[in-house]
Amino acid sequence: MPPAFDPDGVTASAGSTIVGPVTGWFAVQARDLPWRTPVATPWGVFVSEVMSQQTPVTRVAPAWLAWMDRWPTPDHLAAATPAEVIRAWDRLGYPRRALRLRDAAAVIRDNFGGQVPRKYDELITLPGVGDYTAAAVAAFAFDERVVVLDTNVRRVLARVIFGLEHPATSSATKLERAVAQELLPSDGPSAAVWSVAIMELGALVCQASSPSCNLCPIRGECAWFAAGRPAQVSRAKRAQKFEGTDRQVRGKLMAVLRASDHPVTAAALRACWSDDFQRDRCLDSLVSDGLVEPLPRGRFRLPH
DNA sequence: AAAACGTGGCG
DNA sequence: TCGCCAAGTTT
Numbered sequence: 001m002p003p004a005f006d007p008d009g010v011t012a013s014a015g016s017t018i019v020g021p022v023t024g025w026f027a028v029q030a031r032d033l034p035w036r037t038p039v040a041t042p043w044g045v046f047v048s049e050v051m052s053q054q055t056p057v058t059r060v061a062p063a064w065l066a067w068m069d070r071w072p073t074p075d076h077l078a079a080a081t082p083a084e085v086i087r088a089w090d091r092l093g094y095p096r097r098a099l100r101l102r103d104a105a106a107v108i109r110d111n112f113g114g115q116v117p118r119k120y121d122e123l124i125t126l127p128g129v130g131d132y133t134a135a136a137v138a139a140f141a142f143d144e145r146v147v148v149l150d151t152n153v154r155r156v157l158a159r160v161i162f163g164l165e166h167p168a169t170s171s172a173t174k175l176e177r178a179v180a181q182e183l184l185p186s187d188g189p190s191a192a193v194w195s196v197a198i199m200e201l202g203a204l205v206c207q208a209s210s211p212s213c214n215l216c217p218i219r220g221e222c223a224w225f226a227a228g229r230p231a232q233v234s235r236a237k238r239a240q241k242f243e244g245t246d247r248q249v250r251g252k253l254m255a256v257l258r259a260s261d262h263p264v265t266a267a268a269l270r271a272c273w274s275d276d277f278q279r280d281r282c283l284d285s286l287v288s289d290g291l292v293e294p295l296p297r298g299r300f301r302l303p304h
Numbered sequence: 305a306a307a308a309c310g311t312g313g314c315g
Numbered sequence: 316t317c318g319c320c321a322a323g324t325t326t
Contacts, residue, residue, distance in 0.1 A: 240319075
């Protein structure tokens with residue numbers, strides 16, 4: 001079946017008119033995030049990308065500095081205990097990411113000579129690394145020419161190319177990938193700059209709520225702007241409730257464990273959630289995830 | 305393939 | 316106050 005339209009046709013013209021303005025805007029407006037400095041290593045880029053999975057970069061920055069100071073290479077992190085790593089992760093959220101980052105460091109040590117692999121195909125085999133992270137590290141640390149398609153890029157493309165306020169699906173479609181591929185500059189280094197630039201535009205200007213079109217370097221090329229910024233009819237549902245969920249309970253349990261240098265009693269954990277059934281279920285799941293170590297006599301701690 | 309998975313800032 | 320949203324990945 002034919003695509004809704006030919007991405008080549010659209011992006012051949014769009015590519016020539018939006019890449020320049022966006023990279024030009026980026027050269028002036030880019031935030032000076034610590035992992036963008038010339039001294040940042042591939043490992044530093046890797047750590048920054050994992051930390052930034054669902055956590056705002058403004059909160060990641062200080063954590064990244066402390067982390068890199070403590071574990072400057074994959075070897076250093078691989079030698080740390082889960083307890084140390086979980087505590088250092090602190091409240092970045094989704095602590096399983098911290099465990100997977102440590103696991104990835106061990107794989108890098110064991111299978112890649114301690115060097116972060118350079119290719120997308122290698123990176124994506126690492127624990128906690130999916131399509132986005134593999135592409136981001138390959139591009140930003142090694143200048144591989146790969147499509148980097150995160151939530152920011154998807155939103156910018158939705159607006160500029162498709163004239164929609166938000167992407168219509170919760171994950172990227174074939175068509176979006178085809179469009180992004182067409183837009184990608186032909187050499188690796190230029191492609192990498194384009195990718196950070198359009199990500200940054202999405203983060204700073206083409207924001208999800210109340211975008212600053214007046215500051216946008218490509219509003220003149222934007223289908224959504226041209227259409228008068230129509231509100232989305234239907235968009236991907238995001239279902240986010242948090243109060244009362246297991247996620248909240250797990251968070252409370254982990255907060256108690258992180259704060260204590262010594263094993264914690266079941267009674268102490270009982271204090272953070274009154275529903276015995278739910279609390280026990282969450283504790284079990286944390287143990288299964290390797291985030292909590294059960295000890296004899298009903299005590300618990302972060303895994304050593 | 306839908307749902308689970310933390311945390312906090314902002315309008 | 317409260318819903319929205321943040322450089323996603325895993326099962």
